[in-house]
Amino acid sequence: MITKRIIPCLDVRNGKVVKGVNFKGVRDVADPVEMAAFYNESGADELVFYDITASVEGRKLFSDVLKDVASQIFIPLTVGGGINDLDDFDRVLKCGADKVSVNSGAIKNPEIIEQGAKKYGDQCVVLSMDIKKVGNSYHLFTKGGQEDTGIDALKWTVEGVERGAGELVVNSIDTDGVKQGFDLELLDEIAARVKVPIIASGGAGKKEDFAELFKHKGIDAGLAASIFHFRELEIRDLKEYLRNQGVEVRI
Numbered sequence: 001m002i003t004k005r006i007i008p009c010l011d012v013r014n015g016k017v018v019k020g021v022n023f024k025g026v027r028d029v030a031d032p033v034e035m036a037a038f039y040n041e042s043g044a045d046e047l048v049f050y051d052i053t054a055s056v057e058g059r060k061l062f063s064d065v066l067k068d069v070a071s072q073i074f075i076p077l078t079v080g081g082g083i084n085d086l087d088d089f090d091r092v093l094k095c096g097a098d099k100v101s102v103n104s105g106a107i108k109n110p111e112i113i114e115q116g117a118k119k120y121g122d123q124c125v126v127l128s129m130d131i132k133k134v135g136n137s138y139h140l141f142t143k144g145g146q147e148d149t150g151i152d153a154l155k156w157t158v159e160g161v162e163r164g165a166g167e168l169v170v171n172s173i174d175t176d177g178v179k180q181g182f183d184l185e186l187l188d189e190i191a192a193r194v195k196v197p198i199i200a201s202g203g204a205g206k207k208e209d210f211a212e213l214f215k216h217k218g219i220d221a222g223l224a225a226s227i228f229h230f231r232e233l234e235i236r237d238l239k240e241y242l243r244n245q246g247v248e249v250r251i
Contacts, residue, residue: 003248004214005045005221006235007199008228010035012081013053015065017229030229033068039228040073043235045250047073048169048223050101050128051081056143058082063095070096078126078169084109089116093124101126101169104142107149107156110163117164126199127165129153131186132173138186145173154189161194168194169223172202177226179205182213191218199223207233207241214247 010017010032017030032049039047049069051062070077079092080101089100100120106113106127116125130141131153138153157168170190172183182203191198197220200213204224213222227233239249 002220003250004219004242005199006043006210006238006249007046007048007221007223008035008039008044008235009048009050009201009223009225010069011050011225012062012065013051015062032065033072035229036069037072039235040075042228043239043251044075045221046076046078048078048101049080049097053144054082056146063091066092066095066097080126080128083112085112086115086119089120089124093120099124099126099167101128102165103128103130106160107140107142107151110159113160113163113165117166122164122166125165126167126169127157127160128169128171129156129160130171130173133186138189141173145176154193157190158193161196165196167197167199169199169201175203176201178203179227181205181209182222184213184216187213187219188216191216194218197221204233207238210238211242211245211247214242 012032017032017035076098078099078101079097083100083102084105092100102112113125130145131138132141140149140151140153140156142149170187172186175183182200187200198218199221200219201223204227210222213219239251242249
């Protein structure tokens with residue numbers, strides 16, 4: 001049985017970890033270096049670091065903060081924000097990242113997925129998608145969930161995997177920060193179309209949400225932020241609960 005992963009996410013803006021609801025009302029939460037060290041000791045399987053305003057502001061990711069975060073952890077680190085070309089891949093990997101997450105940069109230039117996979121391997125390229133339901137369709141959004149690209153998110157998922165993405169992060173804008181459970185309908189649609197690992201993001205509010213998530217085929221990890229940041233749920237307690245529910249986790 002494949003071990004399911006629990007992954008905290010650090011959304012970083014101006015050097016601080018932040019959190020909002022439905023990608024809005026973002027506010028400062030904590031210092032990312034302290035948070036990284038905490039999660040490294042708390043039983044997290046991996047850590048995700050997003051510089052959430054890099055793409056919007058058209059700048060490079062904050063390398064100094066990233067280096068400090070990477071120095072604190074001994075678990076895999078995925079980094080995203082302002083990744084537009086192979087030089088950006090190279091820079092964040094040299095700062096200590098294990099995997100590189102592409103989002104807006106891949107929408108503007110899909111070839112970056114192939115280029116990254118060819119140079120660093122599929123396992124290094126993570127395609128992150130901010131998705132919202134519009135009518136009866138799922139659309140890709142950019143600029144921190146502010147701009148509807150009009151692109152069919154399900155088709156983009158398939159294209160991204162075909163181009164070489166080795167893993168997907170599915171961020172549901174509809175459920176982000178609401179704490180009413182993951183967007184299982186969206187996740188099922190994506191899992192039916194691809195065979196790469198899927199990380200579900202957006203909506204975790206309690207341990208039962210993770211248990212429900214892992215009942216769904218093709219979902220390999222649950223990603224969350226606020227419930228871990230504010231200590232509403234301890235990762236070790238969550239894993240004990242999941243194991244008791246028959247979910248294979250690393251403890």
